Amino acid sequence: MVEHRDPGPTLAAIARAAGVSVPTASKVVNDRDGVAPETRARVMEALDRLGYVRRRRRGVRPALVELVADRLDSPWSGAVLRAVERAVGEVGIGLLVSSPSAVAAERGEPAWLFRYRSGRSDGVLFCLDVSAPAVHAWLERYPALPFVLIGPGLGPPTWAVSVSATNRQGGASAAAHLLGLGHRRLAVIGGPSGSLAGRERVIGFQSVLREAGLPAAPVGFADFDEALARRRTVELLSRPERPTALFACSDRMARGAFTQLAALGLRVPEDVSVVGFDGLPEATWPGVRLTTVRQPVSEMATTGLEILLGLVAGDSRDITGVEVATRLVEGDTTARPPDRTGPRAPRVGGKAMSRHRPSW
Template identity: 30%
Template structure:
């Protein structure tokens, strides 16, 4: 159970995104001084404390792959990632269906989710809770997305040009059983 404010609460209080607040917490230098000040003040005001499970002696390495949006490609590319000399400890894919391809590749290698590798999907499809182990995923406000798209379409049909229109909708991380702190690795 979380006892203090989350990074999302700190970010909202400071008027910044969660990744920006995370950069400040992690000591990254690519944050404007004024933004850093606002985040630091929010951290102090709210009594934010880092959670030990997120502390690592070695910073994570990010591998960014752009792949076709399907389960079989996710399966193939995950196998390639697992063949690297220093394979990833976590994979985040842009759909729950792609996560199923990741699961298959991980299990074929005899690895265990989340003990050897964490997996996170995106969409929170109903079947993601029945995967073994249940998939951690990002829930999108699908009905709100559809309504917003429809409103923009109607405006365009009425001759309004909503160029530059920006709409932010809230997503939510649904933590299930497919994520854990990275495993210790022998060096």
């Protein structure tokens, strides 16, 4: 069921609250001259108090949208940025990229909100993780602002428009692939325990095991961090029934698992199979084609921008959550489980040789 939210106060309501005419309120909203400082301050106070958001005239072509992203140095945010850049280039509009922590000093509000309210941008795309709760609180105050969340890291508000990958289906495809190869002892390296995407990937993976009549796979949470994934790999391999396959909920964590397996003298995939999740170029490494669940980042960015431009044009928020399909891409890091009755792996210097040994 779609939740239809109050679009917020009109310009006439702001004018009444400030005790000015509508043309005067309009001058303040559009940052034009001809308004006394004390009058401008009174109108601005009314704007803040009532949560007014500037509306575009229907049919007016947008000129600039803003991407607000956490951690642009991460593979995921970087991939979203490049995809959004391509998408806006194809429709011929400008793109501004900023951090959610940037504040408009003169107003004490987020810079992205100030830019929209003052007419400097036409709508906002968000790629958020750690800063999501604070941003959601601001969006709650300004319900008319056109925005779309791309791949939200935390559960978005019920009224928010978001575009995500089919994370649950992606986790399920990883489990189905490993079961199809014959693996029955499986383990998961999860993302942050509070991550929406990470949680959905684990749920999808476990659902396939449950349907197959198998116990739930043990999970070690590694916060999408490569070094922490190495530690979780050691912990999972120390279990009495050592897993023959690992599902890492990001490619970076898969790389950490791969590195640790090599350090332990275990071969990939002869001794342990590894599946990742993302399919991003930054998460690959020389000599290894990782079996991974690929996220459709370009499609997500294009879909998010299309929805945003519709909202800017005045479309109603008839949809809130949109999912774009993932797909499993088979590489060199998965195979049938080892034959426990077969010969042991050759040992060199006290460690078994690894066919796929990282070259970094």
